[in-house]
Amino acid sequence: MAIKLTPGHLDAIRRHAAREYPNECCGILLGRADGDSKEVLEAIPLKNLRADRETAQDILPLEDPGHESERNRFLIDPREQLRVEKDARARGLEVLGYFHSHPDHPARPSIYDREHAWPWYSYIIVSVERGEPKELTSWVLAADRSRFDPEPVEMMNPSGASRI
Amino acid sequence: MPVKVVIPTPLRQYTGKREFVEIPARTVGEALSGLTSQYGDLRKHLFSDDGKLRSFVNVYVNDEDIRFLQKEQTPVAEKDVISIVPSIAGGMPLRCVCS
Numbered sequence: 001m002a003i004k005l006t007p008g009h010l011d012a013i014r015r016h017a018a019r020e021y022p023n024e025c026c027g028i029l030l031g032r033a034d035g036d037s038k039e040v041l042e043a044i045p046l047k048n049l050r051a052d053r054e055t056a057q058d059i060l061p062l063e064d065p066g067h068e069s070e071r072n073r074f075l076i077d078p079r080e081q082l083r084v085e086k087d088a089r090a091r092g093l094e095v096l097g098y099f100h101s102h103p104d105h106p107a108r109p110s111i112y113d114r115e116h117a118w119p120w121y122s123y124i125i126v127s128v129e130r131g132e133p134k135e136l137t138s139w140v141l142a143a144d145r146s147r148f149d150p151e152p153v154e155m156m157n158p159s160g161a162s163r164i
Numbered sequence: 165m166p167v168k169v170v171i172p173t174p175l176r177q178y179t180g181k182r183e184f185v186e187i188p189a190r191t192v193g194e195a196l197s198g199l200t201s202q203y204g205d206l207r208k209h210l211f212s213d214d215g216k217l218r219s220f221v222n223v224y225v226n227d228e229d230i231r232f233l234q235k236e237q238t239p240v241a242e243k244d245v246i247s248i249v250p251s252i253a254g255g256m257p258l259r260c261v262c263s
Contacts, residue, residue: 024255058231060219060251064258073255078222078229082249085172094173098252105256113254116220118209120174123254 002037002152003029003096003122003138009043010155014133016045017101017126024048026074026100028084029122030093038096038122039156044084049075060116073112074100097122097138104129107137109148117141122151165242167195172250178205192223193236195246210248220251 017025026048031041049056050070060075062068076098085095098121102108107127109117117123119141126136139148166186171179179185185202189195196217200207212218223230224247230238240246 026252026254059222060253067258068255072258074253076252078224078249078251079227081252082224082227082247085249100254102256110255110257112257116251116253118172118174118250118252120177 001140002154003040003124004037004154004156005040005043006156006158008158009040010136012043012045013099013124013126013136017128017133018131020048020101021128021131022103023051023070024072024074024101024103026076026098028076028081028098029096029124030084030088031096032092033094033096037154040096041093042088043099046076046080046084049077071103095121097124099124099126101126101128101133107135109139113139114141114145114148117145117148119143119145123148124153165190167240167242168245169195169199170245170247172248174250175206175209175248178209179203189240191236192225192230192238192240192246195240196223196236220253222249222251223247224249 016027027043027045029040029043031039048070050073056075059078088095102125105127107125109125123139124136127134138151138153140151142149166188169185169187171183171185176182185199187195187198189198200210210218210221225238225240225244
């Protein structure tokens, strides 16, 4: 399966990642999926709830809060996620996956990413080096949760009619 | 009294692509156990080996997180909607602080 986005979506993801640097950013990808591809229609930035430490710790506790923070962890507020998901469903869209940034680190999934991943979703990672968004990759969890497999990122023009 | 359980997209492959499943239940716990009896492959994604709801699984009744209600003992009635919402989290390897 491949994930298709417009240059506008990629730009929105990169700009959000740069704006949140040196913290990790996160967001949700909405669109439509058919048998062999996912077509993104909206890339929506969401708040990294890790910045709100007490609330985040109640929702998904960190093992080592002394070394883990919004600089190297992200968490999406489940309430916000539920709201966005319901709104998407009402508009005939579905959640295709999520994006987040790796500040001053390659766009490769970490063990923590894998341990917290769900099957089927696309996980887009954008690397941000000294505030500049760089490489962008997409990954899908293997069915047995043992690894992430790379997913091709295809660009489409804004009408979605053809690839560029 | 059946309640509606909303299945998140990544888990629909285990419910025959169904977005919603109706389960007769009086509590959230009964609904989840009914759901996983009907669709056995869901169990490992929702519950740990010791039978506890996994930390990255959020369950809502209508718009309320069951952690702030009565957890799995939260009562449900017909027309209530139970949503299973995966926690979405990630991050980077912890930085080496050596010089």
